[in-house]
Amino acid sequence: MPIIAYGEEMGYNPKEIEKKWQAIWESEEAFEPSDDQSKEKKYILSMFPFPSGRLHMGHVRNYAIGDALARYYRKRNFNVLHPIGWDAFGMPAENAAIKHGRHPKEWTYSNIDYMRKELSTLGFSFSKTREFATCDALYSRWEQAFIIKMYEDGLLYRESTTVNWCEPCHTVLANEQVEEGCCWRCTTEVQLREMPGYYIDIVKYADELLDDLEQLEGKWPQQVLAMQRNWIGKSQGLEFRFELTKESQVKLGGKFDAYQVFTTRPDTIYGVTYSALAAEHPIVKYLLDHNLLDEQTAEAIIRIANSSERDRAQAEKEGYALGIDVIHPLTGEIIPVWTANFVLASYGGGAVMAVPAHDERDFEFAGRYGLPIKRVIEGGERLPYVGTGVLVESGEFNGRESGDVKEAIINHLEEKSAGKGTTNYKLRNWGISRQRYWGAPIPFVHCEACGLVPEKVENLPIVLPEDVEITGEGNPLENHPTWKRCACPQCGKEAIRETDTLDTFVQSSWYQFRYATDPKKWDERGIDRDDANYWLPVDQYIGGIEHAILHLLYARFFTKVLRDMGQCDIDEPFERLLTQGMVLKDSAKMSKSKGNTVDPDGLIAQYGADTARLFILFAAPPQKELEWNDSAVEGAFRFIKKLYSKKEKATERVLPEIDHSTLSSPAKEARAKVYEALKKASEVYEKSFAFNTLIAASMEALNALDKQDNSSVWSEGMYILLNLLEPIIPHVSTELSESLFDRKNLSATLKIKEEVFVQDTITLAITINGKKRTQIDISPDTPKEEILVIAREAGSKWLEGMSIIKEIVVPGKLVNLVAKPI
RNA sequence: GCGCGCGUGGCGGAAUUGGUAGACGCGCUAGAUUCAGGUUCUAGUGGGGGCAACCCUGUGCUGGUUCAACUCCAGUCGCGCGCACCA
Numbered sequence: 001m002p003i004i005a006y007g008e009e010m011g012y013n014p015k016e017i018e019k020k021w022q023a024i025w026e027s028e029e030a031f032e033p034s035d036d037q038s039k040e041k042k043y044i045l046s047m048f049p050f051p052s053g054r055l056h057m058g059h060v061r062n063y064a065i066g067d068a069l070a071r072y073y074r075k076r077n078f079n080v081l082h083p084i085g086w087d088a089f090g091m092p093a094e095n096a097a098i099k100h101g102r103h104p105k106e107w108t109y110s111n112i113d114y115m116r117k118e119l120s121t122l123g124f125s126f127s128k129t130r131e132f133a134t135c136d137a138l139y140s141r142w143e144q145a146f147i148i149k150m151y152e153d154g155l156l157y158r159e160s161t162t163v164n165w166c167e168p169c170h171t172v173l174a175n176e177q178v179e180e181g182c183c184w185r186c187t188t189e190v191q192l193r194e195m196p197g198y199y200i201d202i203v204k205y206a207d208e209l210l211d212d213l214e215q216l217e218g219k220w221p222q223q224v225l226a227m228q229r230n231w232i233g234k235s236q237g238l239e240f241r242f243e244l245t246k247e248s249q250v251k252l253g254g255k256f257d258a259y260q261v262f263t264t265r266p267d268t269i270y271g272v273t274y275s276a277l278a279a280e281h282p283i284v285k286y287l288l289d290h291n292l293l294d295e296q297t298a299e300a301i302i303r304i305a306n307s308s309e310r311d312r313a314q315a316e317k318e319g320y321a322l323g324i325d326v327i328h329p330l331t332g333e334i335i336p337v338w339t340a341n342f343v344l345a346s347y348g349g350g351a352v353m354a355v356p357a358h359d360e361r362d363f364e365f366a367g368r369y370g371l372p373i374k375r376v377i378e379g380g381e382r383l384p385y386v387g388t389g390v391l392v393e394s395g396e397f398n399g400r401e402s403g404d405v406k407e408a409i410i411n412h413l414e415e416k417s418a419g420k421g422t423t424n425y426k427l428r429n430w431g432i433s434r435q436r437y438w439g440a441p442i443p444f445v446h447c448e449a450c451g452l453v454p455e456k457v458e459n460l461p462i463v464l465p466e467d468v469e470i471t472g473e474g475n476p477l478e479n480h481p482t483w484k485r486c487a488c489p490q491c492g493k494e495a496i497r498e499t500d501t502l503d504t505f506v507q508s509s510w511y512q513f514r515y516a517t518d519p520k521k522w523d524e525r526g527i528d529r530d531d532a533n534y535w536l537p538v539d540q541y542i543g544g545i546e547h548a549i550l551h552l553l554y555a556r557f558f559t560k561v562l563r564d565m566g567q568c569d570i571d572e573p574f575e576r577l578l579t580q581g582m583v584l585k586d587s588a589k590m591s592k593s594k595g596n597t598v599d600p601d602g603l604i605a606q607y608g609a610d611t612a613r614l615f616i617l618f619a620a621p622p623q624k625e626l627e628w629n630d631s632a633v634e635g636a637f638r639f640i641k642k643l644y645s646k647k648e649k650a651t652e653r654v655l656p657e658i659d660h661s662t663l664s665s666p667a668k669e670a671r672a673k674v675y676e677a678l679k680k681a682s683e684v685y686e687k688s689f690a691f692n693t694l695i696a697a698s699m700e701a702l703n704a705l706d707k708q709d710n711s712s713v714w715s716e717g718m719y720i721l722l723n724l725l726e727p728i729i730p731h732v733s734t735e736l737s738e739s740l741f742d743r744k745n746l747s748a749t750l751k752i753k754e755e756v757f758v759q760d761t762i763t764l765a766i767t768i769n770g771k772k773r774t775q776i777d778i779s780p781d782t783p784k785e786e787i788l789v790i791a792r793e794a795g796s797k798w799l800e801g802m803s804i805i806k807e808i809v810v811p812g813k814l815v816n817l818v819a820k821p822i
Numbered sequence: 823g824c825g826c827g828c829g830u831g832g833c834g835g836a837a838u839u840g841g842u843a844g845a846c847g848c849g850c851u852a853g854a855u856u857c858a859g860g861u862u863c864u865a866g867u868g869g870g871g872g873c874a875a876c877c878c879u880g881u882g883c884u885g886g887u888u889c890a891a892c893u894c895c896a897g898u899c900g901c902g903c904g905c906a907c908c909a
Binding site: 180221222223224225226227229230231233235237261262263264265276312313317340341342343344346347348351352353354355359360361362364424425426545548549618619620621624625626627629631632634635636638639679680683690692693695696697698699700703763764765766767769770771772775805806807808810813814816817818 | 823824825826827833834835836837838841842845846847848849862888889890891902903904905906907908909
């Protein structure tokens with residue numbers, strides 16, 4: 001019986017161990033990447049946090065995964081870049097200012113200081129020299145330079161259009177930032193508003209953004225790829241002109257002679273019985289402005305135009321005849337024009353041809369208003385029939401298949417100069433203006449004489465004024481007495497500075513390049529091309545699925561833009577993506593409002609960082625949701641205590657040479673388990689990320705070691721287990737590695753010794769007709785014939801009155817005897 | 823409606839990718855240690871049956887392929903996520 005009188009000193013003391021190693025790592029600058037770019041690199045990146053004040057469990061999970069990978073590759077002698085920074089601009093800082101009267105800047109930087117400490121108590125191996133906050137003036141400086149370059153390259157423009165306005169956030173939102181008609185941040189319904197703003201032409205890159213998803217196949221989650229494809233929404237078809245009749249042209253004051261419509265089904269063009277315009281369409285506007293509609297109709301159309309897209313999507317089909325007609329480009333028929341609430345203003349020109357026989361929406365609308373329905377595709381019992389088939393009543397195209405007639409109809413219209421093959425995207429250009437204070441100023445100036453002028457690059461950064469009053473009313477930059485007054489960069493006369501700030505997604509679109517740039521060069525340039533080419537793409541990116549569209553699409557887009565600017569030579573920023581699941585408690589997302597949070601600080605105070613990290617990686621595979629479980633945390637703590645308590649078992653300070661054949665069978669078993677865990681390690685760290693199974697294998701190995709007492713086997717076991725657990729529970733692993741092996745076990749590349757898997761006897765399952773009946777122990781080199789003899793004997797009980805018709809031996813696994821009654 | 827994914831003990835989850843289902847952990851049961859609680863240790867733990875060796879049954883459901891299916895195929899039900907009048 002061991003004496004445990006001085007157990008307190010002997011026992012596992014996470015606080016002391018963790019503090020000690022965190023200090024050592026800091027003084028050793030253990031996590032800084034090397035400047036030597038001839039070394040093989042790994043860039044491991046967890047999405048950077050918004051400095052909200054405190055870490056939550058989602059952060060802990062995110063960084064525990066990234067840290068495990070970074071530490072693994074560092075040990076494998078890769079040059080590892082594992083940076084952290086702060087996504088520091090954004091609304092919550094202003095909300096805190098309104099609520100608590102704290103200046104956003106002060107609030108943000110003090111949050112960063114606190115959270116940086118939290119990260120270090122968790123022992124994450126981040127590079128310290130590359131840390132930055134996106135609200136740092138130096139970061140804005142380069143971002144503003146990129147924005148100006150985009151403007152010069154014709155990729156960025158200012159335009160007044162209908163935008164999504166969120167009243168509580170007091171700003172416009174990009175399309176991606178509207179979820180089911182509501183603001184992604186505050187979930188209130190967005191309003192449509194006409195106002196000027198800055199846009200980046202992301203649609204120009206739509207094809208590349210779509211096509212390059214193929215390169216990511218198998219490396220990004222399928223779901224994310226599908227969401228991106230869906231969002232880009234490429235569709236090919238026909239765009240053609242609907243010529244207005246002479247009478248209609250006259251009615252429209254000669255202002256319009258035709259309008260464009262888009263269809264993906266040119267094969268149904270002979271089935272057109274009406275055409276429909278969005279309520280916002282210029283022709284409808286003209287009719288309203290010139291009182292060419294009766295009062296009731298006009299009112300109804302205005303009501304539709306003022307309702308949100310979301311409301312319209314839920315409303316019944318509704319529309320009004322406009323009293324004008326167009327001419328069918330192929331048949332010359334007169335087609336009535338309607339306005340309809342289901343036609344989207346923002347897609348395909350805001351106008352459609354309507355083929356009620358072959359489109360559900362058109363059908364429903366036609367039914368409601370008694371419009372004619374003309375079938376032109378054979379197939380299906382009932383209308384609408386939206387499938388493909390043989391064309392009828394389609395003039396010269398009769399009898400041909402939809403599939404091969406599409407191209408012909410497009411060509412036909414092209415020849416008549418009435419239409420052309422076109423590609424449309426659901427993706428819209430990225431609106432980057434925000435009418436808020438706490439963001440990077442958009443570096444433009446409005447000059448009465450020169451118009452819109454970009455700021456001179458040498459004047460960058462344009463920094464925010466600090467003496468502002470944040471009340472939640474209006475834009476503080478707009479309201480500031482002097483800030484917006486400036487000199488025109490072009491003519492030098494008095495001008496007005498732009499008061500919109502950049503969408504915060506702009507900052508997170510290029511931060512991966514900033515980390516890669518040697519900090520010594522941060523003053524000189526935003527991105528160093530050689531550094532970027534060396535470090536990027538990020539080998540493994542880790543973050544929440546909630547960024548599947550927004551951030552990941554923007555960052556991919558920026559990468560391509562920066563490439564075209566000559567900042568780097570890569571096409572895709574993130575080679576592999578891991579989307580972690582949420583951390584739940586009581587089956588609900590942890591949140592302050594639900595009161596179901598578990599505070600990382602409290603957990604660390606109670607059990608230590610290693611337990612927190614171990615639990616979070618053990619409880620579920622990283623991609624899945626993780627249900628918090630206090631007693632399972634205890635279990636993780638118990639494992640670490642057990643590991644620690646076994647340190648005296650290892651008596652040799654190097655990896656011992658062991659003669660496997662002389663060992664007892666529990667010792668052999670223990671070695672096999674240890675090496676199984678080692679085998680698993682590389683697969684887990686490099687491929688599957690199923691840390692839960694690696695931890696399970698390590699637990700099995702420790703349990704097996706504990707069932708034997710050979711100190712060499714113990715030494716070898718600890719040597720290996722501490723190595724493979726170090727990325728997960730670094731403090732206790734390093735502590736034990738230091739005291740047992742002078743940390744030599746942490747730098748070595750460990751070899752798998754195949755001989756430990758060779759067993760004296762192996763167990764084969766005996767199955768009869770695929771059903772397991774019994775098992776046999778045999779020597780591994782027993783010939784097949786002999787195995788069958790033993791197997792038949794072992795199974796004889798179940799084979800009575802049967803005749804064997806087939807025998808299958810799966811080496812090392814089982815014997816299956818296939819038998820039939822005689 | 824369309825797209826993607828998932829259904830395995832009381833719970834979290836394993837299963838070398840077609841070869842002994844339920845590893846590992848939590849929980850639970852019994853026992854040991856303890857004045858007691860906690861800790862720790864030992865044994866057991868999918869369901870049903872049997873004194874027992876054992877037997878039956880079992881991966882949402884129904885079929886199929888195969889010597890062999892949690893794994894592959896078809897259908898079906900349920901759940902989750904995303905998109906949603908995109909012409």
